[in-house]
Amino acid sequence: MVNCAVIMGRLVADPELRTTGNGISVTSFAVAVDRRFARSGEDRQTDFIDVIAWRQTADFVCKYFRKGSMIAIQGYIQTRTYEDKNGNKRKAVELVADNVSFCGSKAETGSGSFNRDDSFMNAQPAPSYSTADAGDFKEIPEDDLPF
Secondary structure, X not given: OOOOEXXXXXXXXXXXXXXXXXXXXXXXXEEEEEOXXXXXXXXXXXXXXXXXXXXXXXHHXXXXXXXXXXXXXXXXXXXXXXXXXXXXXXXXXXXXXXXXXXXXOHHHHOOOEEEOOOEEEOOOOXXXXXXXXXXXXXOOOHHHOOO
């Protein structure tokens, strides 16, 4: 079975860091994500995805992201049921963040990413080969291939 989700959007509000009774950092926040399509003559609709982050990921999000920040999140979908204050049963669907990355401009958010393994990586742009010509490459003899 596979449960993997990736979203990119803007934070709806400033994330707030909380701590469990055991001292574990946690934050929950919503991310506004535009839909991939728009009906003819209409504006593109936006979904508001609830996200929860734990431990160092929660610390990272609360330290570096604010309302309106562009954010990319990789994680998994989790559902839970609860009873509201009126006694009604409710169901919550959330994205549990494993990896969080900056997406906006460097001036807007800085650069880098964080994953729950506590590793920071500077965002490096992917190399562009759109202007390459045949002279930029060399042929490798088959007996020199590493596989």
